[in-house]
Amino acid sequence: MSNAEVEQRMLRSPFYPRQAELDMLSAWHGWKGYQAADAFYCEDMEYFAIRNSTGVFDLTPMTKYRITGTDALEYMDRLVTRDMRKVQPGRVAYAVWCDDQGQVIDDGTIFHLRDNEYRLCSQERHLDWLTAAAIGFDVAVTEETADVAGLAVQGPTSFSVLSNMGIKGIGELKPFGLMHADFRGSELMISRTGFTGDLGYELWIEPGKAIDLWDALFEAGKLHGIRAIGTHALNLARIEAGYLQAGNEFLPADLTVRPGRTRSPLELGLEWLVDFKKPNFNGRRALAEEKRRGSRWRLVKLDIEGNKAAHNSYIFAKAKRNRAAIGFVTSAAWSPVCKQNIAIGTVRAPHGAVGDSVWVEVYYQREMHWSRVMARATVVDKPFWFPPRRGATPPGPY
Amino acid sequence: MKTYDAIVVGAGHNGLANAAFLAKAGLNVVCVEKNDYIGGATVSRNLYEDWTYSNCSYVCSLLRPEIYRSLELHRHGLQVTPYGGGVTFLQDGGYYGNYHDSEVAYREKARFSRHDADAYERYSSDTMRQCRFIRDFLLRTPPDPTSFKPKDIIELVHLGAKFMEMGEDRMYETIRFWTMSVAEYLDEYFESDVIKTALSGSGIIGTALGIHSPGTAYVLLHHYMGEVDGNAGAWGFARGGMGAVAKALAGAYQSYGGELRTESGVAQIVVKNGRVKGVALENGEEIDAPVVVSAMDVKRTFLKCMDKNDLPEAFHNRVKNFKIRGSSGKLNIALDGLPEFPAIPKGSTLYHSDMHTVDSMERMERAYDDWKAGTWSKDPYVDMLIPTLVDPTMAPPGKHFMSVFVQYCPYEIEGRRWTPEERDAFGKTVIDQIGNHSPNFKDLIRHVEVRTPQDIEDDIGITEGNIFHGELTMDQLLFNRPVPGYAQYRGPVGGLYMCASSAHPGGGVMAAPGANAAREILSDLKRRNTVPENFGDD
Amino acid sequence: MTEKYDAIVIGAGHNGLVCAALLGKAGKRVLVLEANEGVGGAAVTRPFADGYSVSACAHLLYQLQPEVTKELGLRPRLAADNIDTIVLGDGGAHVRYSADGIKGVGQEDADRYRAFQKRMQRFAGLLQTYLNKAPPRLGTRDRQSLFTLARLGLDLRMLGREHMQEFLRVIGMNIYDELVENFDSPLLKGGLSVDAVLGTHLGPRSPNTILTYLYRLAGNNGRVAVPAGGLGSVSEAIANCARDSGVTIRTGMPVSRILVDNGRVAGVETESGEQFPSLTVVSNADPKRTIMELVGARHFETRFTHRAHHIRMRGNAAKLHLALDGLPTFEGLDKKDYAERMLVAPDENYVERSFNPAKYGETSPEPVMEIVFPSFRDESLAPTGKHVLSAVVQYAPYRLKGGWTDAAREAFRQTAIRTIARYAPDIEQRIVASEMLTPADIEREFHMTGGHWHHGELTLDQFMFVRPVAGAAQYQLPLDGLFLCGAGAHPGGGVSGAPGRNAAKAILAREKAS
Numbered sequence A: 001m002s003n004a005e006v007e008q009r010m011l012r013s014p015f016y017p018r019q020a021e022l023d024m025l026s027a028w029h030g031w032k033g034y035q036a037a038d039a040f041y042c043e044d045m046e047y048f049a050i051r052n053s054t055g056v057f058d059l060t061p062m063t064k065y066r067i068t069g070t071d072a073l074e075y076m077d078r079l080v081t082r083d084m085r086k087v088q089p090g091r092v093a094y095a096v097w098c099d100d101q102g103q104v105i106d107d108g109t110i111f112h113l114r115d116n117e118y119r120l121c122s123q124e125r126h127l128d129w130l131t132a133a134a135i136g137f138d139v140a141v142t143e144e145t146a147d148v149a150g151l152a153v154q155g156p157t158s159f160s161v162l163s164n165m166g167i168k169g170i171g172e173l174k175p176f177g178l179m180h181a182d183f184r185g186s187e188l189m190i191s192r193t194g195f196t197g198d199l200g201y202e203l204w205i206e207p208g209k210a211i212d213l214w215d216a217l218f219e220a221g222k223l224h225g226i227r228a229i230g231t232h233a234l235n236l237a238r239i240e241a242g243y244l245q246a247g248n249e250f251l252p253a254d255l256t257v258r259p260g261r262t263r264s265p266l267e268l269g270l271e272w273l274v275d276f277k278k279p280n281f282n283g284r285r286a287l288a289e290e291k292r293r294g295s296r297w298r299l300v301k302l303d304i305e306g307n308k309a310a311h312n313s314y315i316f317a318k319a320k321r322n323r324a325a326i327g328f329v330t331s332a333a334w335s336p337v338c339k340q341n342i343a344i345g346t347v348r349a350p351h352g353a354v355g356d357s358v359w360v361e362v363y364y365q366r367e368m369h370w371s372r373v374m375a376r377a378t379v380v381d382k383p384f385w386f387p388p389r390r391g392a393t394p395p396g397p398y
Numbered sequence B: 001m002k003t004y005d006a007i008v009v010g011a012g013h014n015g016l017a018n019a020a021f022l023a024k025a026g027l028n029v030v031c032v033e034k035n036d037y038i039g040g041a042t043v044s045r046n047l048y049e050d051w052t053y054s055n056c057s058y059v060c061s062l063l064r065p066e067i068y069r070s071l072e073l074h075r076h077g078l079q080v081t082p083y084g085g086g087v088t089f090l091q092d093g094g095y096y097g098n099y100h101d102s103e104v105a106y107r108e109k110a111r112f113s114r115h116d117a118d119a120y121e122r123y124s125s126d127t128m129r130q131c132r133f134i135r136d137f138l139l140r141t142p143p144d145p146t147s148f149k150p151k152d153i154i155e156l157v158h159l160g161a162k163f164m165e166m167g168e169d170r171m172y173e174t175i176r177f178w179t180m181s182v183a184e185y186l187d188e189y190f191e192s193d194v195i196k197t198a199l200s201g202s203g204i205i206g207t208a209l210g211i212h213s214p215g216t217a218y219v220l221l222h223h224y225m226g227e228v229d230g231n232a233g234a235w236g237f238a239r240g241g242m243g244a245v246a247k248a249l250a251g252a253y254q255s256y257g258g259e260l261r262t263e264s265g266v267a268q269i270v271v272k273n274g275r276v277k278g279v280a281l282e283n284g285e286e287i288d289a290p291v292v293v294s295a296m297d298v299k300r301t302f303l304k305c306m307d308k309n310d311l312p313e314a315f316h317n318r319v320k321n322f323k324i325r326g327s328s329g330k331l332n333i334a335l336d337g338l339p340e341f342p343a344i345p346k347g348s349t350l351y352h353s354d355m356h357t358v359d360s361m362e363r364m365e366r367a368y369d370d371w372k373a374g375t376w377s378k379d380p381y382v383d384m385l386i387p388t389l390v391d392p393t394m395a396p397p398g399k400h401f402m403s404v405f406v407q408y409c410p411y412e413i414e415g416r417r418w419t420p421e422e423r424d425a426f427g428k429t430v431i432d433q434i435g436n437h438s439p440n441f442k443d444l445i446r447h448v449e450v451r452t453p454q455d456i457e458d459d460i461g462i463t464e465g466n467i468f469h470g471e472l473t474m475d476q477l478l479f480n481r482p483v484p485g486y487a488q489y490r491g492p493v494g495g496l497y498m499c500a501s502s503a504h505p506g507g508g509v510m511a512a513p514g515a516n517a518a519r520e521i522l523s524d525l526k527r528r529n530t531v532p533e534n535f536g537d538d
Numbered sequence C: 001m002t003e004k005y006d007a008i009v010i011g012a013g014h015n016g017l018v019c020a021a022l023l024g025k026a027g028k029r030v031l032v033l034e035a036n037e038g039v040g041g042a043a044v045t046r047p048f049a050d051g052y053s054v055s056a057c058a059h060l061l062y063q064l065q066p067e068v069t070k071e072l073g074l075r076p077r078l079a080a081d082n083i084d085t086i087v088l089g090d091g092g093a094h095v096r097y098s099a100d101g102i103k104g105v106g107q108e109d110a111d112r113y114r115a116f117q118k119r120m121q122r123f124a125g126l127l128q129t130y131l132n133k134a135p136p137r138l139g140t141r142d143r144q145s146l147f148t149l150a151r152l153g154l155d156l157r158m159l160g161r162e163h164m165q166e167f168l169r170v171i172g173m174n175i176y177d178e179l180v181e182n183f184d185s186p187l188l189k190g191g192l193s194v195d196a197v198l199g200t201h202l203g204p205r206s207p208n209t210i211l212t213y214l215y216r217l218a219g220n221n222g223r224v225a226v227p228a229g230g231l232g233s234v235s236e237a238i239a240n241c242a243r244d245s246g247v248t249i250r251t252g253m254p255v256s257r258i259l260v261d262n263g264r265v266a267g268v269e270t271e272s273g274e275q276f277p278s279l280t281v282v283s284n285a286d287p288k289r290t291i292m293e294l295v296g297a298r299h300f301e302t303r304f305t306h307r308a309h310h311i312r313m314r315g316n317a318a319k320l321h322l323a324l325d326g327l328p329t330f331e332g333l334d335k336k337d338y339a340e341r342m343l344v345a346p347d348e349n350y351v352e353r354s355f356n357p358a359k360y361g362e363t364s365p366e367p368v369m370e371i372v373f374p375s376f377r378d379e380s381l382a383p384t385g386k387h388v389l390s391a392v393v394q395y396a397p398y399r400l401k402g403g404w405t406d407a408a409r410e411a412f413r414q415t416a417i418r419t420i421a422r423y424a425p426d427i428e429q430r431i432v433a434s435e436m437l438t439p440a441d442i443e444r445e446f447h448m449t450g451g452h453w454h455h456g457e458l459t460l461d462q463f464m465f466v467r468p469v470a471g472a473a474q475y476q477l478p479l480d481g482l483f484l485c486g487a488g489a490h491p492g493g494g495v496s497g498a499p500g501r502n503a504a505k506a507i508l509a510r511e512k513a514s
Helices: A003-007 A016-022 A043-052 A072-079 A127-133 A158-164 A207-224 A231-241 A284-293 B013-024 B065-070 B102-112 B114-135 B150-165 B168-179 B182-187 B193-203 B216-224 B243-255 B298-304 B313-320 B361-372 B420-435 B453-460 B512-524 C014-025 C066-072 C107-131 C143-158 C161-170 C175-182 C186-197 C209-217 C231-244 C287-299 C302-309 C335-339 C348-359 C406-421 C439-446 C498-513
Strands: A027-031 A034-039 A054-058 A063-068 A092-098 A104-114 A117-122 A140-143 A149-154 A178-183 A186-191 A200-205 A226-228 A297-304 A314-316 A327-335 A340-348 A357-366 A369-380 B006-009 B029-032 B045-048 B051-053 B080-083 B086-089 B095-098 B235-238 B259-261 B266-272 B275-281 B286-288 B291-294 B328-335 B354-356 B381-385 B400-407 B445-451 B496-498 C007-010 C030-033 C045-049 C052-055 C078-080 C085-087 C095-097 C248-250 C255-261 C264-270 C275-277 C281-283 C318-324 C341-344 C368-372 C387-394 C431-437 C482-484
Touching: A003 B102, A016 A207, A016 A226, A034 A043, A034 A231, A043 A054, A043 A226, A043 A231, A054 A207, A054 A231, A063 A072, A063 A127, A072 A117, A072 A127, A072 C287, A104 A178, A104 A186, A127 A140, A127 B114, A127 C302, A149 A158, A149 A207, A158 A200, A158 A207, A178 A207, A186 A207, A200 A207, A207 A226, A231 A327, A231 A340, A297 A327, A297 A357, A340 A357, B006 B013, B006 B275, B013 B029, B013 B243, B013 B291, B013 B512, B045 B445, B051 B328, B051 B400, B051 B445, B065 B512, B086 B193, B095 B102, B095 B193, B102 B114, B102 B193, B114 B168, B114 B193, B114 B216, B150 B168, B168 B216, B182 B193, B182 B216, B193 B216, B193 B361, B235 B243, B243 B259, B275 B291, B291 B512, B298 B313, B328 B420, B328 B453, B361 B381, B361 C348, B381 B420, B400 B420, B420 B445, B445 B453, B496 B512, C007 C014, C007 C264, C014 C030, C014 C066, C014 C231, C014 C281, C014 C498, C045 C231, C045 C318, C045 C431, C052 C318, C052 C387, C066 C498, C085 C186, C095 C186, C107 C143, C107 C161, C107 C175, C107 C209, C143 C161, C175 C186, C175 C209, C175 C348, C186 C209, C186 C341, C186 C348, C186 C368, C231 C248, C255 C287, C264 C281, C287 C302, C287 C482, C318 C406, C318 C439, C348 C368, C348 C387, C368 C406, C387 C406, C406 C431, C431 C439, C482 C498
Parallel strands: A054 A226, B006 B029, B006 B291, B029 B259, B086 B354, B291 B496, C007 C030, C007 C281, C030 C248, C085 C341, C281 C482
Antiparallel strands: A027 A034, A054 A149, A063 A117, A063 A140, A092 A104, A104 A117, A149 A200, A178 A186, A186 A200, A297 A340, A297 A369, A314 A327, A314 A357, A327 A340, A357 A369, B045 B051, B080 B235, B086 B095, B266 B275, B275 B286, B328 B400, B328 B445, B354 B381, B381 B400, C045 C052, C085 C095, C255 C264, C264 C275, C318 C387, C318 C431, C341 C368, C368 C387
């Protein structure tokens, strides 16, 4: 990298030229060194593209690692809490990985590309952790963030768009499935994954073909309501889907300075991802101990009465006369598709069992003045938004 | 003869801070200073035409914000401007930049090692965890672990609780951090020699140890625990040079009615019937007060300015064995213009940063070997800065001032005083080294002030010119600082206190020892405490 | 699969044998598997030239813990006890000291030496108590840990205010400052510097060398002995104890791996492919080898293996063995002086300078040496009238720039002989045969990673609570059934038996608890 490239304010993804053409708001932020859009023209419309037609989101800044070698499976299996033996080549898995204390470092998706070869996609950077984890394994870990351009193509018409693009076999691709297709002489990888809780795909290609792919996609989606979307729309969709976001619902344990601010997978409601049947994985001893002793925290999905979004709210056990908060909200939104006031939060165990009522202290501003309400909230189990089309194979044309 | 409630000996930044808090509490205080200028090593001096030199300390980060705020130093002219980053010139003509912006810094590190670029985040978090641990103790008096007094036990329990709070694993990491060498600490994170070298300098600045000596990881902390406006680890320039800090402290002090007397060197601290009686000045005058606070280092205080017979023998011996070693020199240079550093790309922000010329761990350590052999490093570690790029007040427009800190430079050459020729040769070593990276540097030089530890001792009075008033090794930290049993700012004689960097938490322009000593004095006098508490959770 | 044992000990080093013997005494069925043909590990006597034998690694006995000898009923046969240390001076002006006294220095130094020894031995006494206990865990509610911690606090207080302060001050300090403050005699300062840095990657100016000095004293109060028949005889004696307690010792059985089944230890496999099942495996091998090679990093967690990977264990001590056709002539030494321990350390700065190159992967052009003539009082080691010189030569860094080639070894051998010749000019004429073991050779022969005596540098960041690494200081590694009993565990190296004994106690206590 030249000095100018090092010193430039933000890197640009290979899709940037097309995004810049669509941009009407000039609302950008930094995402792991890349310039990423908050929104291009209207947050609301971008959101509804996800729920009603197709939204296209630039995933290039996602941190990507390739893990190859004869010990790749064993390596992955020791790294993450879930059983990687069950993830066949051509499948994708959502996973979390922990430090030795059983605290979550990050979550991400693992693509089992082929035998002895995986790709790990995550929010944060972990090369030093992944390298340390490779001691004693015959694997090579390489960072390939800039070598792979990625697009999320999400929404009910996404299947139609990709079919329209001429991708064969896309109809058979199941959720968390993975396939390869030829795109103008390059390998296009398509996974049926996403961060929206809706029908959707993620497309991965070499950066040199990025613009072509964008153009082909938008051409194919022209009649299916395809739209570029920014981070704000995506974030709203992911809250509806009940997904966790690093930096919101948990902090990477190895980078957290203050004691007690980290979370274990059990505390994040991810016990289904922890396979104690595996004889060894990172954090196993600590998690087994936590399971025996009980967790300190519990992640809750909240259905809150009223319509005032509970941003940064404290959570209380009762409406009045509380000595201390039992927790706080980490993500909140008014869900346009569910017409529900929703939030994700963290509360001290044993509070927050499914079905419990808790109280959320909401501050909201109307014409300069602030108001406060204590709103009753119910702890719910399922994602707020979970349409059948998300799992349908083949998906409908919608 | 006028009498006072307290005499503060030495108008360095700690003496002034101490005097200010005492005066703020309503005490009648006089602060006496041997030089005709105040500030001690926190000083701006006009030694050449229209140039102002921060000719001792040169950057500001450690100054406790609680003190800054509580003494309203901004009202007395203090303004600290942050500056960013650093650069290391490589032997092969390249450079390594340490940028302020985290993403730019990431990309730069990735040029040397992607692994290290990632590891840096974990390194920062781990180091910050140690900073937070120690920072809590900066404005506290160290407990005496041998005491059964409730106050000491409460403080010990506090220390224990802070430690326990980390959790078992981090407790072990903390033990290791406090005892290991900076080189080994860095080895656990990084693979790039250049990146390690750039980070290791902070482990040995002002210290008579090498990067491989156990205990130097802690010294690193001493350079990281500062902040500018809540930006932990950031460094800044005091507008007008470091003397502005002293000037503001003096301004605050005087605004509370304190009296300041320069050219009033203390010949002796007078003791009568086991209590201090006052001080005898070099000019023969005597000033009486029931409280005498020394802002001189402990060696100077007890070995030079007190009668041995007034002190317990064991204490005297311990002070004699207190380690306070000259290990750093300084060059202050007036420049006709901005020197070119061809390695740095044109227009790069790196011009505004700390510049270093040592690019390998081996060179760092070899620099120390020269010092051990009783001479200055022939290939020294230098930390150079051009404050005039940020601060327009220090040189005429278009002209520049360069501050060059040099490690290692001994107090004596092979056990005897420096000769003028040797001082010149030392200066030449440093200038040549900078010249290797800047072709026009030598031609721009208008004036150079070369300061060996001996010069600093002669001018300022600090024993061996040691910037920390005593090595920051484990045997001289916390309840061991300056000597065991006397870490609570009280001297061995009634009414006598120590308020300078020889006391906890040690050196750097922090003003914490001065403030902590004031709190103890006010408590002994049963006066209202004027010393602020730690802001907490930063 | 063969018969089942309660515990298998990997390595018949002296610590492995101590551990096995104590487990055997407690009624356990124990199997010890040793790679070499003889027992003893680095405490071994073996021939190195025709008719000449030598203690091939450790060659003096000064740290064997009284608890160990008592519990095993061990009475090592000594060829010489409480020998003097003679720091060789030019022109025959030597300084000699022992735990009890000193000669060859001025009265002031002599007085101060006694005071210094008294003070250091008091601190060493406190340290010694804790060398013989498992380090407590911090921040847990484990009762034993809390008890030990409370006891430690109390013991510190019991030193008295003054000594407690002093202990807390000196424990992290370097020996150099302490010596310069106390003494005038360069030879005395040089000699004590060597005592502090022998076997380490430290110079006398490195902080932490007071600790290494105290560690040396924390055995037999600084008394140094020469066992009859070399160090190997001590190992044999312990081995016999073990056999008497029903322990099976099999030599020539190098273990290639520790078997892991379903997240716990299941036994071991030897290089010949033979498997020995057992639910308890105790490794006398160094921690790096145990964790990384015998078990494999994959059976542990990431931070743990990262830590193990970073254990500093690069040896600096080479071993020189000379077969001599007669005693060389040291100026100013009487005949009987050849029974003593001699040091080449003209002054403290010499020792520091000798360390400098080691930091850069170079050998000392002027090394420090510890020289003994074990054959002087022990005829079993050499033909009648002939002698053996055994010397530790520092610094010879394990990771030598350019590697330990034959040429590099030969160059360092000559450097060492030249250094001896400074004091005994006829040394070369006396040499019949010689052997130089570099740290690389020591690694090969004694299976110690880095050829490091202590199986890990003995510094505060690798001591007590964090030895060998954080999370494994109580002999139990984070893999059920796996224990460490060698020098890499608390308290460290030297022929002390402490790690072996502490490990045995930890294993038995654990069994009782479960």
